[in-house]
Amino acid sequence: MRVLLVKTSSLGDLIHSLPALSDAQRAIPGIRFDWLVEEGFGEIPAWHPAVERVIPVALRRWRKAPLQAWRSGEWRCFRTLLREREYDLVIDAQGLLKSALLAVQARGEVVGLDVDSAREPLAFLGYDRCFSVAKGQHAVARLRQLFAAALGYPLPESAADFGIASRFQQADPAAPPYLFFLHGTTWQSKHYPESQWRELIGLAAEAGFKVQLSWGSPAERERGLRLVKSSASAKLMPRLQLSELAALLAGAAGVVSVDTGLAHLAGALGVPSVVLFGPTAAGLTGLIGARQQNLQAAMKCAPCLRRRCPLSDLGEPLCFQTLSPPQVFAQLQANMAQSLPDPE
Numbered sequence: 339m340r341v342l343l344v345k346t347s348s349l350g351d352l353i354h355s356l357p358a359l360s361d362a363q364r365a366i367p368g369i370r371f372d373w374l375v376e377e378g379f380g381e382i383p384a385w386h387p388a389v390e391r392v393i394p395v396a397l398r399r400w401r402k403a404p405l406q407a408w409r410s411g412e413w414r415c416f417r418t419l420l421r422e423r424e425y426d427l428v429i430d431a432q433g434l435l436k437s438a439l440l441a442v443q444a445r446g447e448v449v450g451l452d453v454d455s456a457r458e459p460l461a462f463l464g465y466d467r468c469f470s471v472a473k474g475q476h477a478v479a480r481l482r483q484l485f486a487a488a489l490g491y492p493l494p495e496s497a498a499d500f501g502i503a504s505r506f507q508q509a510d511p512a513a514p515p516y517l518f519f520l521h522g523t524t525w526q527s528k529h530y531p532e533s534q535w536r537e538l539i540g541l542a543a544e545a546g547f548k549v550q551l552s553w554g555s556p557a558e559r560e561r562g563l564r565l566v567k568s569s570a571s572a573k574l575m576p577r578l579q580l581s582e583l584a585a586l587l588a589g590a591a592g593v594v595s596v597d598t599g600l601a602h603l604a605g606a607l608g609v610p611s612v613v614l615f616g617p618t619a620a621g622l623t624g625l626i627g628a629r630q631q632n633l634q635a636a637m638k639c640a641p642c643l644r645r646r647c648p649l650s651d652l653g654e655p656l657c658f659q660t661l662s663p664p665q666v667f668a669q670l671q672a673n674m675a676q677s678l679p680d681p682e
Contacts, residue, residue, distance in 0.1 A: 339369045340423065341489070343383075344441045345431040346395060347376045349599025350623065353606050354477040355431055356386055357498035358485040363388040365491035372423065374440060381580045385502040393420060397436060420444050429488055430465065431481055433457045438464035449488045477623055498626055500606035506588035516548040517670075518587055520595035520604070521565065522558035525645040527617040527655045528597050532561065536568040537663040538594065543571035545671070547591065550575055552583060552600070592674045594666060597623070605630050610673035612666055616657040617642045629673045636660040 341362075345355050352375065362369055370390045373383035377394040384392050395416060400407035407413055425446030430437045433456030441448045442464045452468035453459045462468050469487040471480045478498050486493040521535055542549050549572040553559040559574070566572040575586070580603075587593060587604045593611040595601035601613045605625035613625055615634045619641040624632035634640065635657035639649070647655040 339366055339426045340372070341369065342372045342374060342393075342423075342425045342428045342441075342444050342446060343431060344374045344428065344437050344444075346374060346397065346437060346440070347379060349379060349382070350602040351432070351477070352379055352382045353500065353599070353602040354623075355481055356500040356502060356606060357478055358431070358481040359386050359388045360499040360501040361482055361494050362485050362489055362491070363501075364494070365486075366489060369489075372425070374420070374444075379580075385505050385584075387501060395440065397440075417443055427488065429485065430461065431484060433461050435461050437461065441465075451484065474622075476621065476626060478626055497628075500627075502584075502606055503588070503608050506585050506607060513589070514548060515546075515591040516550055516589075517542050518550050518552070518590040518593045518604070518609075519565075520593065520598055520600045521551060521561060522554055522600075523596045523598040525617065527642075527645055527647045529654070530596050530614050530658055530661075531654045532564060534658065534661075534663050535565050538667060539565065539569045539572050541663055541667040543569050545667075547571070548573065550586065550590070552578060552586075592670045594670055601625065610670065610676070612670045612673065614658065614661055614666065616640055616655045616661075617644055617647070619643075629676045631669050631673055633661050633666065633669060 345352060359371060371388050372391040372393055373389050374393045374395055375383055376398060377396045380392050380394050383389045420443050425444060428441050428444045428446045428448045430441040430448065430450035433451045435458050438461040447466045448464060449467045450461060450465045452470050453462045455471045456462055469484055471483045483493055523529060539549050551562045551565060551572065551574050553562045562574040566574045584603060587609055588607045590609055593604040593609050595604065595611065595613050597613060597615050597618045604611045605627050608627060610629040611625055613632050615632055617640060620632035620634045637657040637660055640657040649656050
């Protein structure tokens with residue numbers, strides 16, 4: 339059986355899709371997936387053993403210059419590539435108008451979420467069959483339910499298996515242990531204050547850990563440079579490809595992160611992690627694996643889902659004052675001390 343999965347972005351959303359592929363692979367021997375994804379995220383689908391072909395699409399780039407994309411023939415070439423194979427099923431796992439538009443270009447029966455379940459209700463107009471999956475659940479759970487209904491197998495009761503940890507080398511017992519701090523994110527309100535990162539780096543150093551920090555934009559690099567000045571135990575890594583970053587995360591003794599896609603990558607790799615949630619809701623998109631903990635800010639207004647904190651003149655979200663560095667580091671140490679669960 340050959341299935342096309344339409345899930346184009348973003349990093350965290352792609353990671354959330356992986357357990358559904360693992361479920362399908364166990365339930366239907368020989369099933370193979372092609373995955374339609376934004377060109378910048380093409381590495382991720384290829385990590386999963388059930389994925390045979392990655393089909394890149396450039397909607398983000400094309401939206402900036404649609405006429406150029408049309409005249410250059412890029413859209414035509416993409417559509418030709420997409421229609422090379424006939425699929426037994428096309429699953430739109432994103433539930434957006436743009437993803438439904440892409441799904442109907444493929445050759446095969448198109449399925450997706452119904453009008454009450456999709457993020458953009460009108461997306462259901464592009465589907466041959468629709469399925470109801472209750473909102474208010476974690477994204478991983480919703481995707482596993484959608485795949486089970488669409489492909490006709492019982493929903494597994496087992497824990498989510500992301501299926502990618504074996505691709506990356508785990509920690510070398512002889513190497514000095516290090517922690518990885520993921521400080522970069524999109525919304526201003528999701529940033530953990532720099533003063534608290536510095537205190538956290540100090541606590542890690544006192545416990546004998548080196549700390550590595552990553553960056554993906556000039557602003558994140560500048561913040562990282564400021565943070566490493568606070569301790570000789572902290573190091574700002576060079577800009578890394580996603581697979582290189584995944585390998586470093588896999589080898590870390592533990593990870594502390596704000597709410598960002600890379601946190602979900604650390605979780606999928608099974609690394610002991612603590613993720614800090616202020617304006618966003620941990621219950622819907624937090625980490626779900628063993629030895630991982632989501633810390634939700636305790637202010638009454640959290641989660642507010644605002645990109646800027648309306649209570650702060652400086653822009654730093656006040657809710658993170660309820661997540662002190664000693665609390666965060668103590669939780670990380672507890673996660674690292676836990677034993678791995680026995681394999682099923």
